[in-house]
Amino acid sequence: GLVSRLQCSWRCTGDVYLLGATNSGKSTLFNALLRSDYCKSRAPNIVDRATVSHWPGTTLNLLKFPIINPTCDRIFRRQERLREEATKTEDQLSSEEKKYLNHLKKQGYFVGRVGRTFQQPKSSPVVDFDPDMLSYSIGEDPRHSPKKHEEREEFTYNEVKDARWCFDTPGIVKENCVLNLLTEKEVKLVLPTQAIVPRTFILKPGMVLFLAALGRVDYLEGEKPAWFSVVASNLLPVHISILSKADAIYEKHAGQELLKVPMGGEERMKEFPPLVPQDITLKGIGTTEAVADIKLSSAGWVAVTAHMEEKLLLRAYTPKGTTLVVREPPLLPYISTIRGARIAGTAAYRTKKPPSLVENLKTTERR
Structure with missing residues (x-):
């Protein structure tokens, strides 16, 4: 959808x-666009992928790819x-594709893929490694001489002379x-590396969510x-308490x-700032639509539905x-509607698993 809107408007x-x-997802988006119809068809073989990392500030170079000219013919072929x-x-x-699909479905993603319409034919298979070189490092085995580095593919002048x-x-x-206050080990727990599973809790006045x-x-x-x-x-725990015990819980368990x-x-x-x-x-x-998000810096947010x-x-x-x-309107206003059954004896709900794209298409076909 984003690619279509960019091509039609921009x-x-x-x-x-x-x-x-x-860590807002720019590099992940860049890599997806690089492998989409927003990018010139030969560019993915030439342009390096952006580094995707849990640690802030890993995108140090200004990476770029040339945007394809969305002619009427290309837009038609893409829609087909x-x-x-x-x-x-x-x-x-x-x-x-099946392996990737199952991986995403297990994490609760609504599954689809961007893909490319204008694939470049591969002239010949490329050998990624030399099996004989796996037993030795260069220099250890005198029979192996360093191989010449393969020439890097480059854009021609005509391909990029008027490129955007x-x-x-x-x-x-x-x-x-x-994140600036955290150690590397703590950052790895705070920044998600898998699809986030929303956790919904029902609180009465006088209750606290940590x-x-x-x-x-x-x-x-x-x-x-x-x-x-x-x-x-x-990986971040959510703990529910009552107001009268909240300060004591923080004093006893912060850092534990x-x-x-x-x-x-x-x-x-002792060195961490107080709340x-x-x-x-x-x-x-x-009861089906959140009124606002309370964004707790870069740790995440809490959508409130009342x-x-x-x-x-x-x-x-x-x-x-x-x-x-306080974010109004909330980013995901109907997030509380994916709550499943209440977990007995707790303030928490189970989370419904969103259907995959393939399952939705099968349902549509049957109808």
């Missing part, structure tokens, strides 16, 4: 830059391919970001229970296994020096 009238904070892809059943997929380019830029490092020891949301006043959907790394991050016990917490509060007032718009016209007084906490943002 076409190739100017360069495109992917801008944003570190998309229609053909949409009618594919799972049985018609290659083994590699899509650039992947180094991320903007935010001064008020919680997101590790990096954020906290207190439900201070309201007439009815409300739903709080956590969108954060699956229960709250997980930060880690390192009392010594680590500071911010009061938030919201008014519910219905009864129509229900007034809520909340108090949210983040580490001193980091930014807490």
